[in-house]
Every structure is written in structure tokens, then in C-alpha cells.
Amino acid sequence: MLHMYINGDTPNVCSNFIKGNIISRWSRMKFPLFLGLVVGSILVVASDDKLNSSLDEEWESWKLQYNRQYAEGEETNRRMIWESALSYIEQHNREYAMGMHTFTVRMNQFGDLTNEEFNKQMNGFVMNEAENSTEEIEDGLDDDNEISLKLPKSINWVEKRAVTPVKNQGACGSCWAFSATGALEGQLGKKGKLISLSEQNLVDCDRRSHGCNGGLMGYAFRSIISKRGINSEKTYPYNGRQRTCRFRRDKIAATIRNYRFVGRCENCLAHAVVNIGPIAVAIDASKRSFQYYNQGVYYDRNCSRRNVNHAVLVVGYGRMRGRKYWLVKNSWGLSWGDKGYIKMAKGRHNNCGILNYMVYPIM
Structure with a gap:
């Protein structure tokens, strides 16, 4: 797809902005953005790979409990924050059981917020x-x-x-x-x-x-x-x-x-x-x-x-x-x-x- 855009074989909406091998000012502005989107997509896929699939059911249950709905592309990021919070909570409560803390913590409505x-x-x-x-x-x-x-x-x-x-x-x-x-x-x-x-x-x-x-x-x-x-x-x-x-x-x-x-x-x-x-x-x-x-x-x-x-x-x-x-x-x-x-x-x-x-x- 990148090859198609660079060589001018682009959709009609972009054709008036490219002549031959010369990339117009518009294209110079848009190409980095497009490349960023591609890289972002790759990162999202990579992030998806890092998610703990064993927590899928628990994640869905948490979203339902707190009525969470995310825009396209946002859920992976929120899921990663939530998993990080879950890891922190489990570690803290293990330390509590060893007498290192005087209180316990648990997941709540703030789980998807940094x-x-x-x-x-x-x-x-x-x-x-x-x-x-x-x-x-x-x-x-x-x-x-x-x-x-x-x-x-x-x-x-x-x-x-x-x-x-x-x-x-x-x-x-x-x-x-x-x-x-x-x-x-x-x-x-x-x-x-x-x-x-x-x-x-x-x-x-x-x-x-x-x-x-x-x-x-x-x-x-x-x-x-x-x-x-x-x-x-x-x-x-x-x-x-x-x-x-x-x-x-x-x-x-x-x-x-x-x-x-x-x-x-x-x-x-x-x-x-x-x-x-x-x-x-x-x-x-x-x-x-x-x-x-x-x-x-x-x-x-x-x-x-x-x-x-x-x-x-x-x-x-x-x-x-x-x-x-x-x-x-x-x-x-x-x-x-x-x-x-x-x-x-x-x-x-x-x-x-x-x-x-x-x-x-x-x-």
C-alpha cells in the first residue's frame, strides 16, 4: 500500500495533488501522518499480543460492571492500564499477607485510568x-x-x-x-x-x-x-x-x-x-x-x-x-x-x- 501511494497510483481523492514523481506540499504533510497511522496499527497489534488472554472474561465482566465503552483503537490501551493495575493490586495484597502493609487494595471503577x-x-x-x-x-x-x-x-x-x-x-x-x-x-x-x-x-x-x-x-x-x-x-x-x-x-x-x-x-x-x-x-x-x-x-x-x-x-x-x-x-x-x-x-x-x-x- 505504501508503494502504491509513493508512485502516484493513488485513489482519486489524492490524484490531483501528485504529478509524476514530485510529491506536493500536501503529500509531504500527509505522508508522515499516514506512515504514523501504519506504525500505530503495527504497535496496536504488538500491544494486543502482550495482553493476557486468560483475563479476557474478567475484563469483559469489569467493563460490563462499570458500563465502559471505548472508541475504536482505544480499548487496547485501556486494557493494558487495567492489567497493570491488576498486577499492582495482586502484588500489594501478597505483601499485605506477609505483614508489609496495614490495608488491602482491590480493582474498582478507576482501573482503566492512569x-x-x-x-x-x-x-x-x-x-x-x-x-x-x-x-x-x-x-x-x-x-x-x-x-x-x-x-x-x-x-x-x-x-x-x-x-x-x-x-x-x-x-x-x-x-x-x-x-x-x-x-x-x-x-x-x-x-x-x-x-x-x-x-x-x-x-x-x-x-x-x-x-x-x-x-x-x-x-x-x-x-x-x-x-x-x-x-x-x-x-x-x-x-x-x-x-x-x-x-x-x-x-x-x-x-x-x-x-x-x-x-x-x-x-x-x-x-x-x-x-x-x-x-x-x-x-x-x-x-x-x-x-x-x-x-x-x-x-x-x-x-x-x-x-x-x-x-x-x-x-x-x-x-x-x-x-x-x-x-x-x-x-x-x-x-x-x-x-x-x-x-x-x-x-x-x-x-x-x-x-x-x-x-x-x-x-
Whole structure:
């Protein structure tokens, strides 16, 4: 086929661009592209040869479970990413069985995403815009030694019916909105009025944040204050895309008068969780181990203590097999983690930066 094109024996659509053995400007532009397509096809065939045929049935089952459909030529690449993830998961869990890790991982809806794609799509806490929380520290407490209040060994606001069911932000970096609504829902739940609030209300109407491109829980609370309320999920349902603000002032589900940051220490957060309720926090969720977390107490020594990129909700704390943990609600649906939750290591020197940005609303 290459020989036919070079010698001018081309289809009619190309004949007007070639005279004799002289290749026109158009042909010089198109030939490398054509050659690239041929080479690409060869690479696809080579990639197909590298796929593990014994995983065909499992791959088809995974695609069906998560409703995956790919454009022509894309499936091989996604299958290779998925197989790589499967290999990582199997290796990690073998190491877990040998006592090398404190948590397990498993395949989930992110199996066909590279870690870079996963972070770009799912983690929407805008760190470089994060407000300086030391300016508004709860009760002026910013050191573990300053808190002497006796705390219970564990607390779980899910069991106390102050936490709504796990939600799913979809392919939208709106975690900041889910973290903010979760904290406010907790305050409503404490009053016996648990209502699912509208993240879409914040995605569309919070002008300081950036919709599906990230934001801050503090900005979200400011937006609720300025608009004198927020709608419920029922009134303003989630669609995972930023659109024109459609806030209903006649359908306000909750209001707040202020918001406040928590001091950057383990006991400060524990004190806040016990006495205030669920707390909106930011963490480093960028690691592959977090992407595929399943069960156990999550501790990754490579998790950053400084750079946070994902907003979640601390809804309690406790101890599992002698290991202290924060109970954290995520917004990636029930198919991620432990039914949408993760137990993050507590008392491990600010593991994953969980103490860097902690905030809650005041009703």
C-alpha cells in the first residue's frame, strides 16, 4: 500500500495533488501522518499480543460492571492500564499477607485510568488557593499539649445518624462541595434534621471556587452565607457539570452564620469531631494505593504531609487491631474503598496531610 501511494497510483481523492514523481506540499504533510497511522496499527497489534488472554472474561465482566465503552483503537490501551493495575493490586495484597502493609487494595471503577488521569479527574482541592487556617483557629488551640480534655476512645457519627449515605461526584473535581455539604449535613443531623444537601448548588453558584475544576470548603461556606442558604439535593439535584446558578431562595434547606478552622493537631481534630461533629478536611489522595484502597488502616509512607489535593469528611475515629484511625467518608460512590469509606492512620505525624486544612460551619 505504501508503494502504491509513493508512485502516484493513488485513489482519486489524492490524484490531483501528485504529478509524476514530485510529491506536493500536501503529500509531504500527509505522508508522515499516514506512515504514523501504519506504525500505530503495527504497535496496536504488538500491544494486543502482550495482553493476557486468560483475563479476557474478567475484563469483559469489569467493563460490563462499570458500563465502559471505548472508541475504536482505544480499548487496547485501556486494557493494558487495567492489567497493570491488576498486577499492582495482586502484588500489594501478597505483601499485605506477609505483614508489609496495614490495608488491602482491590480493582474498582478507576482501573482503566492512569494515576495521572485519576488525579486530574477526581482530586479537586485547590491547594494553592487554600486559605491560611492559622488565622481562624478553633479556640486558639494549635498544639497537642494545649488540649487536656478527656476524649472517648472512639466516636462514629454515622452510627449517630448525622451522616447521609455515600455520594458519587462522578468525573468532576467537585470533592470540595461534597466535603462542605457533609459537614453541614452533620450539623443538621445533630439537631435531628438530617437532610441531603445540594453539591450542585455549590458547583454552579460558588464563584470563588471553580466548579468541576476544584475549589475550597471555606469558599463553599462563604457562598452559603452570601446567598443566605443552600438548597437540598432534592430541590437542586447533582449532574456533575458546572452550569448556570439555579439557586432557589424559596427552597432553602439550611443556613449558616459563619465557619471556623480547627487547629493543626491530632487532638484538635479529635476534640472537634467529638464536640462539633463531622469535619471537612483535605488530604493527599494522589497515590496509587489510595486509588485502589479496599479495607484496613490506610498508611502509605510516600503519602505527602504537605501537599493535599482532595477534600473528604472525617466522621469519627477509633482503633482497629491496635491501630488508631480516622473514619473518613469519601465521595466516589460505594464501589470505592470500604463501601465508600476509608480508615486513615491516626497519630502518624499528620499522615497524608489530614491536619493541614480542617473546617466546619457554624449554624
